Each structure stands twice: as structure tokens, then as C-alpha cells.
Amino acid sequence: MTLNGGSGASGSRGAGGRERDRRRGSTPWGPAPPLHRRSMPVDERDLQAALAPGSLATTAAGTRTQGQRLDWPEGSSDSLSSGGSGSEEGVYKVLLLGAPGVGKSALARIFGGIEDGPEAEAAGHTYDRSITVDGEEASLLVYDIWEEDGGCWLPGHCMAMGDAYVIVYSITDKGSFEKASELRVQLRRARQTDDVPIILVGNKSDLVRSREVSVDEGRACAVVFDCKFIETSAALHHNVQALFEGVVRQIRLRRDSKEDNARRQAGTRRRESLGKKAKRFLGRIVARNSRKMAFRAKSKSCHDLSVL
Numbered sequence: 001m002t003l004n005g006g007s008g009a010s011g012s013r014g015a016g017g018r019e020r021d022r023r024r025g026s027t028p029w030g031p032a033p034p035l036h037r038r039s040m041p042v043d044e045r046d047l048q049a050a051l052a053p054g055s056l057a058t059t060a061a062g063t064r065t066q067g068q069r070l071d072w073p074e075g076s077s078d079s080l081s082s083g084g085s086g087s088e089e090g091v092y093k094v095l096l097l098g099a100p101g102v103g104k105s106a107l108a109r110i111f112g113g114i115e116d117g118p119e120a121e122a123a124g125h126t127y128d129r130s131i132t133v134d135g136e137e138a139s140l141l142v143y144d145i146w147e148e149d150g151g152c153w154l155p156g157h158c159m160a161m162g163d164a165y166v167i168v169y170s171i172t173d174k175g176s177f178e179k180a181s182e183l184r185v186q187l188r189r190a191r192q193t194d195d196v197p198i199i200l201v202g203n204k205s206d207l208v209r210s211r212e213v214s215v216d217e218g219r220a221c222a223v224v225f226d227c228k229f230i231e232t233s234a235a236l237h238h239n240v241q242a243l244f245e246g247v248v249r250q251i252r253l254r255r256d257s258k259e260d261n262a263r264r265q266a267g268t269r270r271r272e273s274l275g276k277k278a279k280r281f282l283g284r285i286v287a288r289n290s291r292k293m294a295f296r297a298k299s300k301s302c303h304d305l306s307v308l
């Protein structure tokens with residue numbers, strides 16, 4: 001996978017700032033004052049414009065910075081690269097959700113190519129990079145803006161704006177695992193009709209001795225909540241690349257399956273004979289009866305981020 005050289009977090013808000021905000025790669029970016037989540041003045045109208053589904057306008061919570069480092073191996077078939085034009089339809093908003101301290105920012109910073117230390121302090125909360133997965137480029141805007149203790153600005157917007165969600169818990173904190181389930185339920189409520197990809201992430205997998213949530217528990221939770229599952233260690237940069245590649249694949253799989261369905265429906269409407277209709281009806285009955293098998297198949301695949 002190729003991550004396009006890390007233009008980092010995003011800055012100003014408002015739909016009018018769309019083009020201006022999308023400076024990336026080689027564009028020099030003047031110093032922007034870091035904005036803080038809690039103290040940030042929020043104008044509801046600005047946010048609505050900025051966070052409207054489909055809008056590329058970036059979050060009020062972020063400042064855009066330049067990513068400096070390639071975290072993922074160069075020369076691999078899929079790796080990070082710089083700049084990327086990121087066609088507008090190829091830009092996906094990814095929201096990180098989870099209890100405090102589980103490592104959301106650490107994961108986001110690795111994605112953004114931001115080093116720990118002063119650089120990280122100066123970075124905002126939104127990271128913008130182009131990545132090439134399976135030979136196709138996609139731009140991800142990764143939002144690390146979730147505030148879960150009621151201080152979260154406009155949680156409804158957070159739940160509505162994502163093209164994909166990464167729900168993070170710490171494997172060393174059972175409470176954060178329970179919180180992850182709550183967030184999944186909240187998301188389901190907020191996006192009832194959308195088949196939006198959700199990836200459950202057990203972070204801090206390096207802390208083996210303090211583990212409170214087993215891999216099996218994580219996986220079982222993902223099966224129950226119909227999402228994908230992966231364990232990561234931001235500290236060791238383990239599986240972080242796989243996570244973000246998986247996000248892109250999950251988005252694409254849904255996009256492709258929607259397109260296939262639309263194509264099939266269009267064709268079916270034109271040509272479907274009575275025999276075919278009967279076959280489809282029987283197929284549905286069989287599918288219902290094999291729900292148990294489907295559940296088993298799902299539990300096998302919930303950790304495979306490259307399949308639906």
C-alpha cells in the first residue's frame with residue numbers, strides 16, 4: 001500500500017474553505033495555531049456545513065500539518081507516497097471513536113506520519129493522506145475528534161459524517177471494551193439504514209501482561225455487532241497499516257457491492273422470467289435456513305478486513 005507522503009491534519013472549516021483546506025504534500029503550509037477540542041468555539045452552522053456528508057471541508061477541531069515520516073515500508077506493493085491528488089469522490093472520512101486513553105491519537109498520528117513529541121503537540125486532530133491499496137489510490141481523512149465524556153462537540157455529527165468508523169478499545173481496559181460496545185450500539189442507531197464499515201480495534205496488544213480482554217472476546221464482540229476486528233499496537237506500529245488498508249477495502253467492498261446490486265437489479269427488472277422469480281424466492285428461503293452457517297462464516301471472517 002502506498003500512503004501518499006502525509007499531508008497531515010486539517011484546519012479551517014466551512015464549506016467555502018474546501019479547496020483552500022485541501023493543501024497537501026508539496027504545498028507549503030503556514031503555521032496555524034493549534035486548536036483544542038474542548039475550548040474550541042463551535043458555531044453550529046459552520047459545523048453543519050463542514051461536516052455535512054459528502055463535504056470535504058475539514059473539521060474545526062484540526063490543524064493541518066505536514067507528515068514527515070514514512071511509517072510503512074517503502075517498496076512494498078502497498079506503501080506510503082506523497083501528496084496525492086485525491087479526487088473528491090475518492091476521499092473517505094474515517095472517524096476514530098473510543099474511550100479516553102485507548103490510543104486513538106496514537107493510531108491517528110501513525111497514520112498521519114506524525115512523530116511523538118512537539119510535532120505531535122502541534123498537530124491537529126485530522127489527518128489527511130492518500131494511500132494506494134490494491135493498486136488504487138484513495139484519500140483518507142482520519143478524524144481524531146471524539147470526546148466521549150459529554151464534552152464531545154456535537155456527537156450526532158460525528159456519528160453521521162463518517163464513511164467508516166474505527167472503534168478503539170484498549171486490551172488492558174475492560175471498561176473501554178464495554179464502552180466500545182456502547183458506541184457500536186449508538187452508531188447503529190445513528191446510521192440505521194447505512195451499511196457503513198465499522199472496525200473494532202483492540203489496541204495496546206504489546207501490553208500482554210496487563211491484558212484484560214482476550215482476542216476471542218474481541219472477535220466475538222465483532223461478530224455480534226457485525227463489524228470487523230483487528231488488534232493493534234500503536235507502540236510497536238503493529239497492524240496499524242493493516243487497519244487503515246482494511247478501512248479502505250471495507251469501504252470499497254461496499255461501494256462495489258452496491259454497484260453490482262444496482263446493475264443486477266436493473267438487468268433483472270428487464271429480463272426476469274417467472275422461473276427465475278421462483279428460483280429467487282426459494283433462494284431466500286434457503287438463505288434464511290442457513291443463517292447459522294452464515295454466522296459461522298462470519299465468525300471466521302470478522303478478522304479478515306479484505307472481505308465483507
Ligand SMILES: Nc1nc2c(ncn2[C@@H]2O[C@H](COP(=O)(O)OP(=O)(O)OP(=O)(O)O)[C@@H](O)[C@H]2O)c(=O)[nH]1
Pocket residue numbers: 098099100101102103104105106107146203204205206207232233234235236
Ligand atoms: N503500550 C502502549 N501504549 C499505548 C499504545 N497506544 C497508545 N498508548 C499510550 O496510551 C496513552 C493514551 O494514548 P492516546 O493516543 O492519547 O489515547 P486517546 O484514545 O487518544 O486518548 P484521549 O485523547 O484521552 O481520547 C498514551 O500514553 C500513549 O502513549 C499502545 O499500542 N501500546
